[in-house]
Amino acid sequence: MSLPTTDAHVPPRASKANPWATLVAISFGVMMVAVDGTIVAVANPAIGASLGTTLAELQWVTHGYLLGLAVFLITSGKFGDRFGHRRVYFIGVIGFGLTSLAIGLSQGIPALIGLRILQGAFGSAIIPSALGLLRMSFPKEKLNRAIGVFSGLIGASTAAGPIAGGVLVSAVNWQAVFFVNVPIAVLAVTLGLRLLPANHAVDPDSRFDVVGILLLSLAMFGVVFALVSAPEEGWTHPMTLGSAATGLVLAAVFVWWQSRVREPLLPLSIFRSASLSIGTILILLMALAMFGSMFFLTFYFQGVQGLTPLETGLRIMPLSVMLAFGPPVAGRVIERFGIRVPAALGLLATAVALFGMSLVDADTGPVMTGLLFLLLGGGLGVVMVAATDAIVGNAPMRLSGVAGGMQQAAMQLGGSLGTAVLGALLGGRVAATLPDRFVEAGLPAPSGGEIEGMRSQVSQAVPVIPDGVSADVAAATASASHAAFLDGMGFAFTVGAAVALVAAGLALFLSRGETANGPVVHV
Incomplete structure (x- = not known):
């Protein structure tokens, strides 16, 4: 039954709850999902060594999760609008914890990939429901700040994944990166039961x-x-x-x-808002840069520079810091100055950082990479808040879950495209430059068949060294392989920088949403 309200933005009962308590309650579920998008990056070499995987199989450990998220996010958002975001949130958290336990117990790569897809499907129920709960709980004038903190949680958790993964892989094993989700899920459910407002549906009469x-x-x-x-x-x-x-x-x-x-499922009329459409594109491009860069930088740090998983996580810490603290600050800046200029500047910073990453070599030190990560994290954090503001703020209240799902679908699909497209560019460049790098190292150029056999491993910064060769030949082979990997990584990041520049131009057409709302129903 519909209940009239003077403030359609907030359900009658939800308005009596402390909105910041809602943010606290959803934080652990949100962080759990975001961390798992990147925590596996540092564990990938250990998984590959343990299970004997190819580069494509390793990519599917990441892609399976991101695909599970992207495929079901909009559908999960629709479920939240129809049945209530609180209810769908709990289903997602419980399912996520159980599948994480099953992944840690899996013994083969097919089962691991399949369970990662299922884990992503449950994760898809958490993020749009959490964003829908924020939309219902916060008044319009404070929603930008809430989105800033929400984006900070996602950004910090995403960037902290490699650090957490490095600690767990170094101290325990790769399975630990999944087992850790079980106690977090228990905590998320406990807090949610105590702090989240009563279940509400914003579009209860819709059909699937x-x-x-x-x-x-x-x-x-x-x-x-x-x-x-x-x-x-x-x-x-x-x-x-x-x-x-x-x-x-x-x-x-x-x-x-x-x-x-x-x-x-996704009313096309929602795209009549140019800002909503552009915001969706910007989220996708931002995720492409973030996920793609972290996926291959782990191979760079561990393969080329010989760092441990923990040292790799620490090298990426500046990115984590900026993605944690940048978005809340960006939310206040956008609240005062609008979203066009901050978003464009954020993308310009992203482009400069990606171009800088294209120039790193085997001897680049932590100071230079740290500065690049600070710049990249600052730029990505601003874009995340601005694009989310454009999507959520320009969608009607009855489609809040669908809009939240669309925002996250674009982010997760962008992450999948980042590792896939940048991986394809890197692999192609490796194959093209490998013969010349071998000749420069004083080795005979590999034949076409040999190049194809080597490309997968060299694209992971792992040299293919024949058995029984001398130490000098082994060293030269490793040097040539790493040089070819750096060629590929540099080319991929150069393309990423160009894409960020194009996106900066699109950002100039953004406008802040008016947070239009519709009737809300309590069920």
């Missing part, structure tokens, strides 16, 4: 677009599968082309279906 859910899920899976398969199978391989074509065709069918169905 089952066809739309299937089309969107299969479309995203097809496109990402093609991106992951291409480095191993080749861009012209029938499986790569077939997956990409299937995904793109299904995406087009999904758009057509959304324009025809009575109650679509």
Whole structure:
């Protein structure tokens, strides 16, 4: 039954609760999901050594999780709008904890990847529900600050993942990066039961677009599968082309279906807001830079510079610090000056940092990488808040969960694209420069077949050294392989910098949302 209210932004009962208590309650669930997007990055070498994986399989440990999130985020947001965000949040937290336990107990790479996809699906229930709870709990004039803190939680947790992973892998083993989620999930449920407001639905009479859910899920899976398969199978391989074509065709069918169905999963009218559309693109590009850079920098630090997982995490700490403290400050700046200029400047800082990363070599020290991470974290933090503000603030209240799911879907898909696209660029460049690097090191150039056999490992900064060679030949092979890896990483980051510059131009068309609201129902 609909209840009238003078402030449609806040449900009648939710308005009596302390909104900051809601933020505290959701923080552990949000951080758990964000950490797991990157904590595996540092554990990847240990997982690869333990299970004997290829680069593509390692990518799927990351991609499976991100894909599970991206595929189901909008659907989970719809569930939150329909049944109440509090209820969906608890389902996500409990499922996430249980699948984390199962992942830690898994013994093979197929089971690990499958469980990571399921873990991501449960994670998709947490983030949009948490954002929906914030939207319902905070008055309009304080929502920007809440989004700043929320973005800070996600950014800090995402960047802290490699540090936490380094500590756990060094002190225990790679399984520990998953087991740690179990006590966190218990704490998240305990706090949620005590602090979250009563369950409310903002769109209780809507129906589910089952066809739309299937089309969107299969479309995203097809496109990402093609991106992951291409480095191993080749861009012209029938499986790569077939997956990409299937995904793109299904995406087009999904758009057509959304324009025809009575109650679509993702109403196309929501994109009439130019700022919402641009904000979605900016979130995707920001995640591409963040996830892509951290994925390959772990190989750089551990493979080229020979650091331990813990030392690698500490090297990335400046990025963690900026992503923790930058977004809350950005929220206040945006509240005062708007989102256009801060977002554009944030993307310019991101571009400069990525270009700087393209110039690192085997001897680059912690001071230079630390400065680049500070600049990158500062830029990404501002973009995260501004783009989220543009998406959530320009969506109607009855679609708050869908908007939150769309924001996070763009972020997770961007992360998947970051590791896939940058990985493809890196691998291609490695294959192109490897013969010259071998010749420069005084070694015979590898043949085409040998290059293909070496590309996967060299793309992980692992040299392929034949058995029985002398120490000098082994050292020269390692040097040539690392030089080719740096060529590939530099090229990938140069492309990332160019993309950030284009995104900076788009940011100039952003505008702050008016936080339009609709009726809210208590169930």
